[in-house]
Amino acid sequence: MRSFALPRITVWRTIATVLITAGVIAAVLRFTLGLGATTNLTDEFPWGLWIGFDFLGIGLAAAGFTIVAAVHLFHAEDYEPIVRPALLTAFIGYSLVVLVLVIDLGRPDHFWHPLVMWNPHSVMFEITWCVILYTTVLSIEFAPIVLEKFNMHAPIKWIHTFSLPFMIVGVLLSTLHQSSFGSLYLIVPNRLHPLWYSPLLPILFFTSCIASGISMVILETLILSRNGRTLLPPALRANLAKITAVALAVYLVIRFQDLIGRGAYHSMAALNYHTIAFYFEVVVGFVIPLALLMFSGVRNSRRGLYCVCIMVLAGFAANRMNTAITGMEVYPTRTYFPSLIEILIMLGIAAIGFSAFSLIAGYLPIFKPEPVEPQVADEPWIQTLAPETHA
Amino acid sequence: MAQKKAMLIDITMCIGCNACQDGCKVANNLPEGAEKRLSPTAFTALEEHDGTFVRRLCQHCQVPTCVSVCPVGAFTKTADGPVLYDAEKCIGCRYCMQACPFRVPRYEWKSTHPRVQKCIFCYTRLAQGKQTACAEACPTGATKFGDRDELIAEATRRMTAEPGKYTPKIFGQEDVGGTSVLYLSPVPFEQLGFDVKLGKEPMPDLTMVAMEKIPNVVTVGGVMLGGIWWITKRRDEVHKHEGSQKPTSKKQDHQ
Numbered sequence: 354m355r356s357f358a359l360p361r362i363t364v365w366r367t368i369a370t371v372l373i374t375a376g377v378i379a380a381v382l383r384f385t386l387g388l389g390a391t392t393n394l395t396d397e398f399p400w401g402l403w404i405g406f407d408f409l410g411i412g413l414a415a416a417g418f419t420i421v422a423a424v425h426l427f428h429a430e431d432y433e434p435i436v437r438p439a440l441l442t443a444f445i446g447y448s449l450v451v452l453v454l455v456i457d458l459g460r461p462d463h464f465w466h467p468l469v470m471w472n473p474h475s476v477m478f479e480i481t482w483c484v485i486l487y488t489t490v491l492s493i494e495f496a497p498i499v500l501e502k503f504n505m506h507a508p509i510k511w512i513h514t515f516s517l518p519f520m521i522v523g524v525l526l527s528t529l530h531q532s533s534f535g536s537l538y539l540i541v542p543n544r545l546h547p548l549w550y551s552p553l554l555p556i557l558f559f560t561s562c563i564a565s566g567i568s569m570v571i572l573e574t575l576i577l578s579r580n581g582r583t584l585l586p587p588a589l590r591a592n593l594a595k596i597t598a599v600a601l602a603v604y605l606v607i608r609f610q611d612l613i614g615r616g617a618y619h620s621m622a623a624l625n626y627h628t629i630a631f632y633f634e635v636v637v638g639f640v641i642p643l644a645l646l647m648f649s650g651v652r653n654s655r656r657g658l659y660c661v662c663i664m665v666l667a668g669f670a671a672n673r674m675n676t677a678i679t680g681m682e683v684y685p686t687r688t689y690f691p692s693l694i695e696i697l698i699m700l701g702i703a704a705i706g707f708s709a710f711s712l713i714a715g716y717l718p719i720f721k722p723e724p725v726e727p728q729v730a731d732e733p734w735i736q737t738l739a740p741e742t743h744a
Numbered sequence: 745m746a747q748k749k750a751m752l753i754d755i756t757m758c759i760g761c762n763a764c765q766d767g768c769k770v771a772n773n774l775p776e777g778a779e780k781r782l783s784p785t786a787f788t789a790l791e792e793h794d795g796t797f798v799r800r801l802c803q804h805c806q807v808p809t810c811v812s813v814c815p816v817g818a819f820t821k822t823a824d825g826p827v828l829y830d831a832e833k834c835i836g837c838r839y840c841m842q843a844c845p846f847r848v849p850r851y852e853w854k855s856t857h858p859r860v861q862k863c864i865f866c867y868t869r870l871a872q873g874k875q876t877a878c879a880e881a882c883p884t885g886a887t888k889f890g891d892r893d894e895l896i897a898e899a900t901r902r903m904t905a906e907p908g909k910y911t912p913k914i915f916g917q918e919d920v921g922g923t924s925v926l927y928l929s930p931v932p933f934e935q936l937g938f939d940v941k942l943g944k945e946p947m948p949d950l951t952m953v954a955m956e957k958i959p960n961v962v963t964v965g966g967v968m969l970g971g972i973w974w975i976t977k978r979r980d981e982v983h984k985h986e987g988s989q990k991p992t993s994k995k996q997d998h999q
Contacts, residue, residue, distance in 0.1 A: 389853025459836020
């Protein structure tokens with residue numbers, strides 16, 4: 354099936370090619386002309402769209418550590434089939450975030466400085482190290498997939514002997530830096546709008562990344578379970594949806610307890626620039642999906658899960674963008690809207706991510722078992738769920 | 745240990761002549777020309793609020809936010825007060841600009857090798873025993889250079905001598921843990937664009953509350969994850985053991 358001499362031209366491939374080309378041109382302009390000429394960043398607004406995109410990418414890549422923890426540490430082995438897609442998502446997510454960070458840095462040629470110049474008091478320093486170390490751990494977790502492709506089984510066994518501590522370290526590193534993205538804003542109580550500023554930002558960022566990470570996994574199983582391939586049985590997919598619901602519920606409880614405790618609910622009454630953004634984020638991204646997930650009909654329907662997951666991811670994106678941008682704006686005196694070049698670079702990088710996933714998934718054994726034509730008999734989950742029929 | 749140096753800016757005495765900015769530009773080799781706002785080429789600037797001039801510059805905090813947030817330690821706080829910046833270390837993440845409670849650091853956005861720019865408290869002049877260029881240039885004494893403790897005493901003296909002339913607060917004495925630039929004002933500070941809600945706690949403390957939990961997260965989390973791995977593995981083994989015995993015993997029964 355995959356032995357075409359030339360890749361077929363499809364709508365998605367055309368869009369991806371256009372976006373990547375535009376992104377590359379935008380990136381060249383950014384490096385040759387400087388940040389001032391190509392972005393809408395200013396002294397008043399030094400962090401913009403790219404930082405928000407970093408938060409987003411890292412949050413979606415949370416798929417990796419949550420599923421590795423569930424399958425390999427908590428021994429929920431039924432979910433094994435989604436470990437590899439989740440790892441690939443995480444690996445691509447982190448690589449792209451590093452790429453965006455380097456583009457965002459004023460001195461990209463100094464990007465290696467945090468390795469040798471340390472300031473342990475800095476959240477940014479901690480995040481840098483966590484991301485570097487976690488990307489290393491991800492490479493080790495991902496290596497067997499590459500080695501398997503080339504039939505090198507000896508090193509796989511060798512990696513397997515020390516994989517447990519690495520997986521634990523990977524989960525810890527993820528916990529730390531997922532929450533630390535929230536900690537970045539602990540130091541700006543005077544700038545971040547009270548609807549988003551909270552001393553609990555690290556906990557809120559961590560809880561919401563669980564919801565978004567699992568939603569990303571569910572979405573992947575839905576998208577990838579097509580053309581006669583079932584990545585994960587619907588019952589297990591529904592269970593994942595329950596975990597998302599729990600994460601959303603915990604998040605909402607912490608978020609609202611905190612908003613009430615700090616008296617920030619006072620600023621929720623008026624309908625203005627900030628509260629509209631807040632209500633969209635909380636209602637569309639958290640409350641409605643949670644309510645929908647209460648129904649088993651939704652959890653067990655492909656279409657229902659599609660809707661819920663897209664809402665959770667949209668709400669997650671809104672939350673991160675609101676923390677990074679909307680909450681830092683003072684309407685209407687100090688606002689920010691990204692420049693065309695900022696947007697093109699972001700879209701180009703997103704397109705690289707999707708293309709990389711589909712290319713790598715086509716080349717490396719990401720789906721165990723390999724896609725098969727007959728639908729029923731070879732499904733491994735049927736064997737595990739109903740062993741009696743074989744006895 | 746060197747005495748902490750500071751500057752006292754008495755807003756009631758400022759006439760808006762801009763001599764401080766001119767003196768600063770000469771001392772720091774910055775391009776000439778009056779600027780109304782802080783910029784990469786203006787380390788200090790006079791901002792006008794209804795006829796009152798407020799001189800803005802880096803506050804050289806006692807516990808500086810920029811020093812705390814910089815991932816590569818490009819900012820340092822010296823013993824006698826100045827907060828310094830090393831462009832050779834800077835990676836350009838701009839967290840200092842994002843976090844500074846006084847919104848002071850400026851960026852050379854137009855450059856392809858941009859640096860953060862801000863007042864350096866004339867630290868080379870201080871080392872030679874001289875005062876800051878802006879204080880030296882000030883014709884009215886609105887900016888006074890000296891030891892921090894003495895300047896606070898001086899400010900208190902001025903306030904008690906003429907209570908009606910000043911709002912009863914020395915801005916920078918305790919705000920964000922204290923700063924090396926102190927202000928006296930004729931009107932409440934918030935009317936002149938000062939943020940009086942910053943509090944007495946140094947901003948880096950807010951981050952440390954979260955950062956100091958990291959060792960616990962690592963140790964407790966590591967043990968917990970290892971424990972869960974162990975228990976769930978054992979559970980599966982027991983399950984497998986019991987599960988494998990039952991069918992075999994059944995088979996034996998059938999036979």
